[in-house]
Amino acid sequence: MDIAVIGSNMVDLIAYINDMPKMGETLEAPDFKMGCGGKGANQAIAAAKLGSSVMMVSKVGEDIFAENTVKNFQHYGVDTQFVEQVAGVSSGVAPIFVDSSSQNRILIIKGANQYLKPADIDRASEALKTCKLIILQLEIPLESVYYAIDFANQHHIPVILNPAPASTELDISYACRCDFFMPNETELEILTGQPVQTMEQIQVAAKMLLDKGLKNLIVTLGEKGAVWLREDKVTHIEPYKVNAIDTSGAGDAFIGCFSHYYLATANIEQSLKMASLFAACSVTGQGTQSSYPDKATFEDFQQSFQ
Numbered sequence: 001m002d003i004a005v006i007g008s009n010m011v012d013l014i015a016y017i018n019d020m021p022k023m024g025e026t027l028e029a030p031d032f033k034m035g036c037g038g039k040g041a042n043q044a045i046a047a048a049k050l051g052s053s054v055m056m057v058s059k060v061g062e063d064i065f066a067e068n069t070v071k072n073f074q075h076y077g078v079d080t081q082f083v084e085q086v087a088g089v090s091s092g093v094a095p096i097f098v099d100s101s102s103q104n105r106i107l108i109i110k111g112a113n114q115y116l117k118p119a120d121i122d123r124a125s126e127a128l129k130t131c132k133l134i135i136l137q138l139e140i141p142l143e144s145v146y147y148a149i150d151f152a153n154q155h156h157i158p159v160i161l162n163p164a165p166a167s168t169e170l171d172i173s174y175a176c177r178c179d180f181f182m183p184n185e186t187e188l189e190i191l192t193g194q195p196v197q198t199m200e201q202i203q204v205a206a207k208m209l210l211d212k213g214l215k216n217l218i219v220t221l222g223e224k225g226a227v228w229l230r231e232d233k234v235t236h237i238e239p240y241k242v243n244a245i246d247t248s249g250a251g252d253a254f255i256g257c258f259s260h261y262y263l264a265t266a267n268i269e270q271s272l273k274m275a276s277l278f279a280a281c282s283v284t285g286q287g288t289q290s291s292y293p294d295k296a297t298f299e300d301f302q303q304s305f306q
């Protein structure tokens with residue numbers, strides 16, 4: 001197996017809006033889309049759509065969403081042996097608001113994702129040991145994230161930690177034991193308490209984390225691309241200009257694609273460029289996973305930039 005994602009799945013309920021309603025106000029929104037999401041699942045599907053073999057360790061609830069989530073993983077070839085149902089709780093759900101400038105605001109109700117515990121990682125350990133990369137986010141309990149990092153270190157498996165949603169409770173010493181730490185700029189701001197409006201400010205905030213011992217810090221910057229920082233080196237990954245209609249899930253697209261190409265090439269900078277292009281492609285479509293291109297579509301998209 002190439003990649004294991006130990007993480008969340010959610011059902012995305014996306015409202016395309018012109019304005020946010022004020023307190024007590026009812027407003028009509030022009031469009032709605034429901035789809036499979038969740039940061040962990042999105043990253044898994046992005047990598048799988050590009051051809052990586054992916055296994056998922058995740059929890060669904062006991063509701064109408066659970067079966068569809070599992071079927072969706074299977075449809076894209078993701079191994080669901082360790083996607084388990086939790087009795088009596090809801091699946092994770094994410095109401096998302098996308099405005100006319102394509103920007104998103106996301107609420108998450110973690111539901112079953114809160115029940116992914118270290119014992120689940122133990123149960124999947126034989127399969128996990130065969131993986132070349134483990135991807136983690138913060139939509140499951142922190143104790144499980146820490147346990148997964150311990151497991152990966154013990155078995156010399158590289159780890160990507162996407163600290164999303166940002167939590168000031170995150171123990172950075174665990175992040176330092178991951179090979180890649182990949183926040184977006186908002187998460188970097190929350191984690192450091194520093195402003196991140198300009199590239200200079202981003203570098204100051206990033207340095208605060210690097211000084212604590214992070215190996216590779218990759219900050220995704222939306223339409224500004226991404227920046228990769230390590231020791232005293234900074235590499236800016238240029239954005240690709242597209243007509244964006246929905247940016248939700250673009251960060252996950254970036255991480256899933258980076259993982260795929262990093263495993264295939266071991267070339268970090270080249271993989272980041274591919275990830276930037278893949279994320280750019282994803283924002284041209286509605287939804288999260290539904291906007292991720294498969295390999296052939298991605299290759300066509302690439303051609304249009306050459």
Ligand code: RIB
Pocket residue numbers: 010011012036037038039042093094106108139248249250251252288
């Ligand atoms: O990063 C986007 C994702 O965040 C959405 O799919 C939503 O489910 C939340 O987890």
